[in-house]
Structure formats: C-alpha cells, structure tokens
Amino acid sequence: MPDSRNGVNGEGQKMSDGNAGLRHATTLQDYLRVAGRRKWTIAQAIVLVPLVAVGFSLHQPKMYRASAEVLLATQNVANQLNGINDPTLSQDADRHAQTQADLARVPAVARQALLLAGLRRSVDDFLKHSSATAKTNADLLELSVTDHRTDVARRLASAYAEAFSHYRAQLDTAPYTNAKRRANAQLRDMAAAQAQKSRAYEALVGKRDQLDQMIALLTRNAVPVQAAEHATQVQPRPVRNGILGLLLGIVIGVGLAFLKEALDTRVRSADEVEERLGLPLLARVPEPPRRLRKRDGLVMLDEPQSPQAETFRLLRTNLEFVRSLNKPRTILVTSALEQEGKSTTTANLAVALARAGRRVALLDLDLRRPFLNRFFDLHGRPGLTQIAVRQADLADVLAPLAFTAYSGGANGATPDENGNGHRANAGELVVIGSGPLPPNPGEFVGTPAIARVLEDLRKRFDVVLIDTPPALQVGDAISLSAQVDALVVVCRMDVVRRPLLNELRRVLDSSPAEKLGFVLAGAESEDGYGYGYGYGASAYHARETAGVT
Known part of the structure; x- marks a missing residue:
C-alpha cells in the first residue's frame, strides 16, 4: 500500500499541474454576474448622481x-x-x-x-x-x-x-x-x-x-x-444635467461595482475553487438545517430522505468513482480554516458510505478541537490517543453502527433480502473519538503509534475517513498526509478567500498523498446554485433505509 500511495501521487500531481494550467476566460456572462452581484452599488450611483446633478442645477x-x-x-x-x-x-x-x-x-x-x-x-x-x-x-x-x-x-x-x-x-x-x-x-x-x-x-x-x-x-x-x-x-439646466448625471452615474456605478469586485477576495463559484486548487469538484453540499445544527444532528442519520441527504449520496458516488483506479482506503479530510463544515461533511460521508454497504471507520484526529463526539455518543469509550499509547486496545472501540441496505419491500423481499432472494450487503460504521488531548498534538500525530493504528484500521475496513485540523492553521494534516492513501479538501464559500486558496494549493502540493478532489460546503451561497430532488427521494431512502444497532 505505501508503494501504491507513492505511485498514485505522481499521477495525481501531474493531474494537478495540468489543471493549474487552465485559466477561465472572462466572458460576457461573467460580467453580467458581477453586475448582478453589485446591482445595489450600480443602482445607488444611477439614482444618486442624477439627483445630485439636478439638485445642484436648481440651486444655481x-x-x-x-x-x-x-x-x-x-x-x-x-x-x-x-x-x-x-x-x-x-x-x-x-x-x-x-x-x-x-x-x-x-x-x-x-x-x-x-x-x-x-x-x-x-x-x-x-x-x-x-x-x-x-x-x-x-x-x-x-x-x-x-x-x-x-x-x-x-x-x-x-x-x-x-x-x-x-x-x-x-x-x-x-x-x-x-x-x-x-x-x-x-x-x-x-x-x-x-x-x-x-x-x-x-x-x-x-x-x-x-x-x-x-x-x-x-x-x-x-x-x-x-x-x-x-x-x-x-x-440652471436641470434636464441636461440630469441626463448627464444619469450617464455619469452609470459609468461611476459600473466602475465602482468592478472595483469592489476586484478588491473582494471572496470566492464566488466552484469553478474558481477548482481553478485555484487544481482539484476536481466532488460535490456541492448545502449547510445543514438550523434544527439539526442546534442539536448537532446529521442529515444522513436524522433526515436521510431529505434533499440535503441526496448531496452526500452524490458525494459518495463521486468519491467511489475517483477511488476506482487505485482504491485508496485511508482518506484524510481537511480544510483551509475552521468553521468550513469539515467535520460535518466527514461524518455525513461516513454514514453515506456505510449505508451503501461499506465497512467504514471514522477517526477523529483533530487533537486540537475534536468535534465528532458531538455527532455520536462516544461516552465511556476509549479514544485514539489511549489506543496509540496502548492504554486501550483497538478491539475495545470496534462496536459499529450496523446499516442494512435492501432493495425495498415492494416485491415481497424482507429487509435482509433483495428481490432475488440474496441477502443484501450490510454496512457498518465505527467511530473512534480523539480521546484525551495530548500536550503536543503536532508531534503526536506524526508518531509511529498513530501510523500503527492507521495501518491496522486499513486492514480491517473498506474505507477509513480521518477528520483532521485545518491545513493552514496547524501542520497536523500535512504531517498525517504522509501516512494516508489520499486526501479530500472541504471548502466553504463564505469562509474561504482567494489568497487562502492559493496558499492551500501550495501546502497541498507538498503533500505526498493522492488528492481526490474538494467538496464545496455551504454551496447555497454560490452564484446560481440550487438543489432539490422533486422525485425519487423516498425511493432512495427505501433502498438505503438502515436498521441502526
């Protein structure tokens, strides 16, 4: 497996460099988008400048x-x-x-x-x-x-x-x-x-x-x-000055709009993130509903039939597609900054993979601000740090959540059988919390003990998802990337900025792991974004309804 990681890294790096050469040509549609985003700036100039011109004329x-x-x-x-x-x-x-x-x-x-x-x-x-x-x-x-x-x-x-x-x-x-x-x-x-x-x-x-x-x-x-x-x-000549003010207001408004756009470092589209990171887009996921955020819920567990849950199924499908060549098992998930939805995305993706019949291990290696324990009841269970220092055994935490996928009961099949009389594949999810936080997390994640735990999990599970700290704030994620097969980046539209993406690109280029792509979180803030599945949600839900034990 280490040889496989090194082999795919060369190809992944080559793909990344190839994407880096692509540049988005500015089109009329891009200019219209800028005008639409800055419509209030343009409108204010169009209204205020003629009014000032007419008012000044009347006082002459x-x-x-x-x-x-x-x-x-x-x-x-x-x-x-x-x-x-x-x-x-x-x-x-x-x-x-x-x-x-x-x-x-x-x-x-x-x-x-x-x-x-x-x-x-x-x-x-x-x-x-x-x-x-x-x-x-x-x-x-x-x-x-x-x-x-x-x-x-x-x-x-x-x-x-x-x-x-x-x-x-x-x-x-x-x-x-x-x-x-x-x-x-x-x-x-x-x-x-x-x-x-x-x-x-x-x-x-x-x-x-x-x-x-x-x-x-x-x-x-x-x-x-x-x-x-x-x-x-x-x-005074108010009519002439009003017309001239209108023309001047249009020029000033458009100029201010494009000036503000040039000074604004916010990212506006997934295409821009893809261009700056040199990574393919895996999926767009919206922000979880407010009712779930208040109680730290996951849409894949609490509302698996919702349109938001379908976006994680799409993420699962695309991830399986990019994994089809080299079959990486240990996948590190990181982001540029905190508050980008990294942990939420990782947890929902783990549940989606388990619902599809995969044996999944979800590992919380964010030893600075662990978050996965809010989504799952891990009280009383030993954590990763205890396993690494041999205070607990890995077998002590392997109590999975079981997911049984089936085709539905319309043809008389039982929940444990499909329509042909064959038992459907049962997926499982094991969540391993961080455990007691060490005094030196940056050095701890690079120890052979962590590498030993990851190798053991790689042998036991189909997919190991690792939640790590933000890559631009601490070096834990890049240090861990040498011990995993691949990595996925989560970017949130209203948090990340263009200079941060450029810096994140530089950091990712130094990582030996294969870069699978990025997930766009908070996608509802993207220009022109909309999601919705008007039909078939219940059917998807029926095929993946799980008995959770």
Whole structure:
C-alpha cells in the first residue's frame, strides 16, 4: 500500500499541474454576474448622481450667454500691394484662428471691452465670464460673455467684438503709424525750410499717402460681422444635467461595482475553487438545517430522505468513482480554516458510505478541537490517543453502527433480502473519538503509534475517513498526509478567500498523498446554485433505509 500511495501521487500531481494550467476566460456572462452581484452599488450611483446633478442645477443662479462674431482676414492686402510675400499664407488656418482666439484673451482687450460697454468691473471677472472660440471650418471668431442679465450679456459681447477689432487694428497698423509719424515730422521740417516745391518733399508726401492707404487696409483684418442680438440661458439646466448625471452615474456605478469586485477576495463559484486548487469538484453540499445544527444532528442519520441527504449520496458516488483506479482506503479530510463544515461533511460521508454497504471507520484526529463526539455518543469509550499509547486496545472501540441496505419491500423481499432472494450487503460504521488531548498534538500525530493504528484500521475496513485540523492553521494534516492513501479538501464559500486558496494549493502540493478532489460546503451561497430532488427521494431512502444497532 505505501508503494501504491507513492505511485498514485505522481499521477495525481501531474493531474494537478495540468489543471493549474487552465485559466477561465472572462466572458460576457461573467460580467453580467458581477453586475448582478453589485446591482445595489450600480443602482445607488444611477439614482444618486442624477439627483445630485439636478439638485445642484436648481440651486444655481440664472446665467445668460450672448455671442458676437468677428471675421478674420487670412491675407495681408498691404503686403500684396507692396509686392511683399505674405508669411501668413503658409500658416495653418487652424493655428492662425487659435492664435487670434488667444489674442482676444489678453487683459488689454478685456479692459477696452469694459470701457466700450460702460461697465465698472474687474478685468479678471470679465475674463472669467467670457470666452473666445475659433469656429471650425470658418474664418470666424466667436466671442461670448455670460452674465446674470440678458441686456448686459449682449452689450458686453458686442463691446468685446469691437474691442478685439480695435486691438487687432492697433497691432497691425503700429509700424505704419510710426512711419507716418516720422514722415509728418520730416514734412514739417521741410516746410519750415521753405522746401515744399522740392522733389524730395513731393516724394515724401507720396510715401505718407501710401502709408495712409496701408493703415486703412490693415484695420480690416478683424471686422465685427455679427453683434450680440440675443442671450441664451445657460444655467440652471436641470434636464441636461440630469441626463448627464444619469450617464455619469452609470459609468461611476459600473466602475465602482468592478472595483469592489476586484478588491473582494471572496470566492464566488466552484469553478474558481477548482481553478485555484487544481482539484476536481466532488460535490456541492448545502449547510445543514438550523434544527439539526442546534442539536448537532446529521442529515444522513436524522433526515436521510431529505434533499440535503441526496448531496452526500452524490458525494459518495463521486468519491467511489475517483477511488476506482487505485482504491485508496485511508482518506484524510481537511480544510483551509475552521468553521468550513469539515467535520460535518466527514461524518455525513461516513454514514453515506456505510449505508451503501461499506465497512467504514471514522477517526477523529483533530487533537486540537475534536468535534465528532458531538455527532455520536462516544461516552465511556476509549479514544485514539489511549489506543496509540496502548492504554486501550483497538478491539475495545470496534462496536459499529450496523446499516442494512435492501432493495425495498415492494416485491415481497424482507429487509435482509433483495428481490432475488440474496441477502443484501450490510454496512457498518465505527467511530473512534480523539480521546484525551495530548500536550503536543503536532508531534503526536506524526508518531509511529498513530501510523500503527492507521495501518491496522486499513486492514480491517473498506474505507477509513480521518477528520483532521485545518491545513493552514496547524501542520497536523500535512504531517498525517504522509501516512494516508489520499486526501479530500472541504471548502466553504463564505469562509474561504482567494489568497487562502492559493496558499492551500501550495501546502497541498507538498503533500505526498493522492488528492481526490474538494467538496464545496455551504454551496447555497454560490452564484446560481440550487438543489432539490422533486422525485425519487423516498425511493432512495427505501433502498438505503438502515436498521441502526
């Protein structure tokens, strides 16, 4: 048998590594599941964000916006008259328009606009409530002003356009104005010298007249073409803000939902547990009914006809299937943490195997917090620790619960016979408690005495189920795994977390025992889980109804 354990471990490890390479591709259904789980987060964002947006809009003062337009000349006529190449012809039109829009935002233009409108306001306040935008695919500059009054908004927008036109004319004509000023000064000097009839005087007069023409042409590079005739209300706009808030709420809600999902380390499905552990799923078992939990009852003993009991029959069937190749007899049952239903699952599985005609030994090797004694009346019986130190003999505890399986009485068969006149196989269950707890449980479970007891039980029974402490809290289970044929892991959905599963995978990989699979306890918390057997429960019960002695 030790050689068998070592042989199957290589194959089991290979299967585990192969499963580890599988990764679940995210599908639309996965995203919909996340949205369903976080529906209240999404719903709150969808409701609250639009309400906040509408409420904020209703508390805003009324504001009106008026706009005026200025035509921008893209060619310098003065340069063309003088035969000078215009550098603006090679400039990108969008860049030129944006330059003019930025030019309209200088404080000098704002100051001039306020003077033309006859209003006493600060330049910063004006720039804060105004804008200059170059229109797309057009040589037009839109100058807008926002104010609490419609008439003031229109007046300021029109004054803004005039102020920019004047400022642009000043910039464009400044060199020519300076040249004209110098020409007039020279003409005055020549007139004082009585040189009005000289050719130099006449030439200078011609140059001055030419400068006047250029100045007149350059003042048309930015011309107001559309005054502000009306003003539009820009706030409050509750309908628009409500729609924008709704869209923003959807985005925020979905974002928060997926953020919470990413930060949530809880496990949501058996597929995720299977992927992280690299083990096959043996069965999903629900939480026992409250009435059984209160009195430490087992569904396989107290309610064997219930739908919950059928899940343990399914677990028994799947376990028998995975055991069919190497026939492991000693099976260790562990979990990542406590409170995952390990002991309850082990006890119910032992009863289910016994009801199927197997000779089963149920051993409580959780020497830190033994629990099996709550399910079975073990008072007065020696425990495992007493057997290990030879204070009691194994034969002293071999008083089994007997289970007689039969096909039913519909064909006249007696409870001890099947319909063909053959006696049905009788199963039995022996429960061995922990006994007095040793001071050093971690060292005790690894002693040769425990190995001797396990080997003796392996020879006497078809299946030996061993309840052990959680694998991530103490090292007892991994230490014992070297002395057993196989192990089964119990995971509870609302207890285990993804990092714990990753750590449990690492711990299990170091175990030499064959990994048969995992049992998902508390399966009703899994997304989309439901159990129920609407028919046939009584028939199953009839075939497995046991006389318990």
